Amino acid sequence: MAVQDTGVGLVRAPPAPDARPLRSVRRLPAQKDWPLLAILATQVGILVGLIALWQAAADRGWIDGFFWSKPSDVFATLIKFFAAGDAWTDIGFTFRSTIFGFFLGTTCGSLLGLSFWWSRNYAAVVQPYIICFEALPKLALAPLVILVFGIGLASKVAIATALTLVVSTLTTYAGVKALDSDGEKLFYSLGASRFQVFRKLVVPHCLPWIISVLRVNIGLALTGAIVGEFIASQHGLGRAILYAGNTYDIALVWVAVLVLSTLAMIMYAAVSWLERSLRKGIRQ
Amino acid sequence: MLIDGADATGTIGRVGYMLQKDLLLPWRTVLDNVILGMEIQGVPLRKARDRALPLLHRYGLSGFEYLYPNALSGGMRQRAALLRTLLFDTDVILLDEPFGALDAQTKLQMQEWLLGLWADFGKTVVFVTHDIEEAIYLSDEVHVMATRPGRIIESMPVPIARPRDRSATLTHEFMAIKQRCLALLMAGHGSALGEAA
Numbered sequence: 001m002a003v004q005d006t007g008v009g010l011v012r013a014p015p016a017p018d019a020r021p022l023r024s025v026r027r028l029p030a031q032k033d034w035p036l037l038a039i040l041a042t043q044v045g046i047l048v049g050l051i052a053l054w055q056a057a058a059d060r061g062w063i064d065g066f067f068w069s070k071p072s073d074v075f076a077t078l079i080k081f082f083a084a085g086d087a088w089t090d091i092g093f094t095f096r097s098t099i100f101g102f103f104l105g106t107t108c109g110s111l112l113g114l115s116f117w118w119s120r121n122y123a124a125v126v127q128p129y130i131i132c133f134e135a136l137p138k139l140a141l142a143p144l145v146i147l148v149f150g151i152g153l154a155s156k157v158a159i160a161t162a163l164t165l166v167v168s169t170l171t172t173y174a175g176v177k178a179l180d181s182d183g184e185k186l187f188y189s190l191g192a193s194r195f196q197v198f199r200k201l202v203v204p205h206c207l208p209w210i211i212s213v214l215r216v217n218i219g220l221a222l223t224g225a226i227v228g229e230f231i232a233s234q235h236g237l238g239r240a241i242l243y244a245g246n247t248y249d250i251a252l253v254w255v256a257v258l259v260l261s262t263l264a265m266i267m268y269a270a271v272s273w274l275e276r277s278l279r280k281g282i283r284q
Numbered sequence: 285m286l287i288d289g290a291d292a293t294g295t296i297g298r299v300g301y302m303l304q305k306d307l308l309l310p311w312r313t314v315l316d317n318v319i320l321g322m323e324i325q326g327v328p329l330r331k332a333r334d335r336a337l338p339l340l341h342r343y344g345l346s347g348f349e350y351l352y353p354n355a356l357s358g359g360m361r362q363r364a365a366l367l368r369t370l371l372f373d374t375d376v377i378l379l380d381e382p383f384g385a386l387d388a389q390t391k392l393q394m395q396e397w398l399l400g401l402w403a404d405f406g407k408t409v410v411f412v413t414h415d416i417e418e419a420i421y422l423s424d425e426v427h428v429m430a431t432r433p434g435r436i437i438e439s440m441p442v443p444i445a446r447p448r449d450r451s452a453t454l455t456h457e458f459m460a461i462k463q464r465c466l467a468l469l470m471a472g473h474g475s476a477l478g479e480a481a
Contacts, residue, residue: 190297191297
């Protein structure tokens with residue numbers, strides 16, 4: 001048999017014995033993106049439609065206006081709520097408890113998580129306690145916290161801190177555990193002290209982990225503050241909701257929930273911005 | 285472990301050290317990665333940068349000084365890692381398979397680059413590799429190691445004159461050493477260890 005010249009070291013596949021029957025072809029699913037304006041218009045349309053439906057349903061008696069209230073009443077109450085002057089006190093109170101709890105919980109949690117790098121023995125001893133505290137439904141302790149810290153700002157901050165602390169600790173500790181031991185070896189081979197390794201390697205390495213929990217924590221801190229206000233408080237949006245519910249002022253419940261959601265969205269947006277600028281700062 | 289006859293076991297900061305992984309810190313620029321050793325030794329930042337910049341320019345990293353490591357190719361990253369090791373002023377450098385993760389062509393370029401660097405700095409390099417040709421080409425002395433237990437089973441000098449170029453790998457002397465190494469490795473399943481002093 002003659003050896004065939006196959007060019008540059010290629011071996012050609014033998015020709016197929018007979019052409020296969022054509023398969024039915026399926027097209028790759030393609031989706032055309034709407035322009036941003038169309039998306040926005042649809043979103044607004046759905047919102048307006050839902051509100052109109054709610055209003056109509058309450059007006060025509062399809063739903064009980066006493067329990068469900070209706071958009072026109074909610075709007076009137078909203079104006080009254082802000083005109084009466086209590087609104088800003090309540091908003092400020094809830095905002096302060098949330099922010100204090102958020103910063104306290106995130107800072108202490110991150111430091112605690114980082115501290116586990118210093119000693120594996122210490123980490124092993126402390127870890128079960130952290131897990132227990134994580135598993136514990138911390139909101140169940142809220143009545144106790146109110147007794148200890150009083151009905152003022154401190155108790156709300158304490159609950160918000162308790163909720164955020166554990167998440168930050170565990171996430172930061174995950175960052176510590178993900179540290180490449182060869183990186184540490186490199187630092188030691190350059191004659192670094194433990195503190196230098198901590199400051200120049202461990203902390204920058206864990207920063208993305210610390211930052212990644214910020215958005216989760218702002219939501220948790222708000223939850224903690226509201227629950228604290230539910231149980232005993234003189235101010236705050238949570239207290240406003242509870243008070244309105246107890247007095248069957250359903251329109252006020254909606255107003256407070258609306259204001260609370262707006263507050264939550266603003267804080268969420270602010271933290272997202274903080275997260276983005278921090279990420280840019282460390283160029284991960 | 286003896287360095288210049290003195291026991292150095294368990295001490296740190298005596299030997300420059302580099303692995304197959306470049307371990308560049310992703311949050312530092314190439315320049316700031318390279319000066320890490322000096323920074324840890326307490327050299328002021330400005331002075332350390334001034335010392336490192338000409339070296340970066342000289343050894344093929346100009347234009348990359350202020351980039352972050354994720355913008356660099358594997359070969360470039362290894363260069364930066366090796367410069368970091370060199371700038372940390374020790375007499376002995378331990379390179380543990382530094383080019384193991386690079387593709388074959390980049391690896392050849394890096395070997396030439398390392399030879400140039402070695403000629404300039406004149407440090408003792410202990411070079412661990414699984415690539416016999418690499419070991420012989422770069423070294424003054426090759427120690428063949430076997431595993432379980434890890435030990436040197438034979439040491440042989442490499443009498444090829446320096447400076448060397450690629451044609452050296454085709455000479456009779458080179459082939460003879462390579463054959464001897466291969467025979468040892470096939471028999472004992474060990475790995476090669478090069479040393480240039």
